[in-house]
Amino acid sequence: xxxxxxxxxxxxxxxxxxxxxxxxxxxxxxxxxxxxxxxxxxxxxxxxxxxxxxxxxxxxxxxxxxxxxxxxxxxxxxxxxxxxxxxxxxxxxxxxxxxxxxxxxxxxxxxxxxxxxxxxxxxxxxxxxxxxxxxxxxxxxxxxxxxxxxxxxxxxxxxxxxxxxxxxxxxxxxxxxxx
Amino acid sequence: xxxxxxxxxxxxxxxxxxxxxxxxxxxxxxxxxxxxxxxxxxxxxxxxxxxxxxxxxxxxxxxxxxxxxxxxxxxxxxxxxxxxxxxxxxxxxxxxxxxxxxxxxxxxxxxxxxxxxxxxxxxxxxxxxxxxxxxxxxxxxxxxxxxxxxxxxxxxxxxxxxxxxxxxxxxxxxxxxxxxxxxxxxxxxxxxxxxxxxxxxxxxxxxxxxxxxxxxxxxxxxxxxxxxxxxxxxxxxxxxxxxxxxxxxxxxxxxxxxxxxxxxxxxxxxxxxxxxxxxxxxxxxxxxxxxxxxxxxxxxxxxxxxxxxxxxxxx
Numbered sequence: 001x002x003x004x005x006x007x008x009x010x011x012x013x014x015x016x017x018x019x020x021x022x023x024x025x026x027x028x029x030x031x032x033x034x035x036x037x038x039x040x041x042x043x044x045x046x047x048x049x050x051x052x053x054x055x056x057x058x059x060x061x062x063x064x065x066x067x068x069x070x071x072x073x074x075x076x077x078x079x080x081x082x083x084x085x086x087x088x089x090x091x092x093x094x095x096x097x098x099x100x101x102x103x104x105x106x107x108x109x110x111x112x113x114x115x116x117x118x119x120x121x122x123x124x125x126x127x128x129x130x131x132x133x134x135x136x137x138x139x140x141x142x143x144x145x146x147x148x149x150x151x152x153x154x155x156x157x158x159x160x161x162x163x164x165x166x167x168x169x170x171x172x173x174x175x176x177x178x179x
Numbered sequence: 180x181x182x183x184x185x186x187x188x189x190x191x192x193x194x195x196x197x198x199x200x201x202x203x204x205x206x207x208x209x210x211x212x213x214x215x216x217x218x219x220x221x222x223x224x225x226x227x228x229x230x231x232x233x234x235x236x237x238x239x240x241x242x243x244x245x246x247x248x249x250x251x252x253x254x255x256x257x258x259x260x261x262x263x264x265x266x267x268x269x270x271x272x273x274x275x276x277x278x279x280x281x282x283x284x285x286x287x288x289x290x291x292x293x294x295x296x297x298x299x300x301x302x303x304x305x306x307x308x309x310x311x312x313x314x315x316x317x318x319x320x321x322x323x324x325x326x327x328x329x330x331x332x333x334x335x336x337x338x339x340x341x342x343x344x345x346x347x348x349x350x351x352x353x354x355x356x357x358x359x360x361x362x363x364x365x366x367x368x369x370x371x372x373x374x375x376x377x378x379x380x381x382x383x384x385x386x387x388x389x390x391x392x393x394x395x396x397x398x399x400x401x402x403x404x405x406x407x408x409x410x411x412x413x414x415x416x417x418x419x420x421x422x423x424x425x426x427x428x429x430x431x432x433x434x435x436x437x438x439x440x441x442x443x444x445x446x447x448x449x450x451x452x453x454x455x456x457x458x459x460x461x462x463x464x465x466x467x468x469x470x471x472x473x474x475x476x477x478x479x480x481x482x483x484x485x486x487x488x489x490x491x492x493x494x
Contacts, residue, residue, distance in 0.1 A: 030235075037232070037239035039322070041312040067197075067204050074208070080232045081314040082349060082356050085221045086211035093204040097197065130317075136216040138317035139363045139384035145316055 017167040020061055024166055028053050029065075029073060037080045044144035047152040050077055050088075051095055051125055055118055056156075056163055058099035059106050070096035087132055091125035098124070111157035118156055122149035222349075229351060243311070302415060305329060305452040307337075310354070319362040319382070319445075321345070325452060326353040334413040335454040342419035342441035343367065343407065344450060355452075359444050360420065361388065369420050370408040374398050377408050380421060380438065388421055390436035397434060399426055405438060415453055 032049040040046045057065035074089030215221040313320035327350045335347045337357045349356040358365050363384040370377045378390045403423040409416030421438035
């Protein structure tokens, strides 16, 4: 087994994962929400933790985490950030739709190639928010706003490794095991 | 449930297709957005749900608070001594002015009594500290450390030592959100201090603030101070807001007037939340006005030509 496959199992690797536990999925989303609530002021390039973790579970567990979860979390982010209600909800619903549409395809790629798949989705989600707010009469926040998508995409691989840790089976050195 | 782009066989299909679900959620989001941005119907829902998010927000803010407090703790002795000397000097100046102020206020009350005018409005003020910029990058808003528990209400003016910096637009239990006067959506009813002429000062976002609805023949020059007119029933009259920097007389019906805020709007830390100690008198309704004579009608017609304070800015 190659080292990269050990870090991040994909469909190409022969490593078998345990199914993700429900409580772990919800806990990771809750922690992401907490990270988003950290008041960082106008610091550009702060990753959108909720979008990232949401996209991760939409890719890995598309039948359990989907647009409904995206909508609810989006509303909670809107309330916590004092943004327009529905702004993040709309963006996350679209993000979840495309992430789960890509789920069958993305897992054939390595972690960094997966990040390249996720980057346009994150940019699309941010563009939706900009568009909605500009129509609502707000001022354009500047191009630095989109830096957040790039820093989020950079974190895709390490975050994916962390979120897959509990699903790893103990390495069992049984050469005669059928799978 | 089936995945987008992957059709499941008809006899396994349950519920709506992914694309239909997307449309439902998008429609719902847009509905909520319009209800919130356009009509402000959802403040109650927001307040209710913020009870759920509040503990998480407090937990998330804890490390930031810790870093800020640690920075104060490790401030050097020299810095503190310099600041202390500054404060002593400014306190001495303030004490002198306060003595004169008390004398003038007594005199003012005496004069008002002689003229049989109503007493001047009692002021309710609350010191607060700006904690951080609000996370929403689309609006110029800051969070202050006083909220509903301390008596902050929406609509109150927020000032620093030099003038007005903004207005409380949203109140949480122990924090409030203040929209700065430089925000594009924020407007302040003002009057020119020198002439008393009224207008509406609108924030310009990244650009300068603009004083709207000044007729072409208005007497206004660069350097004039703009103070709140108090006509909106929220702000106290006479709070310094901005200084006129540029007046363009280009033959239009209204002048183009730009101004700069007097207060350190984007950099203030210690602020005061100012409000009336008692609620403002309710506005008369148009249907209650009973014209008595032709003169009154003329007066009323003239009054209606006067620019109305911007109702949106005073929400």
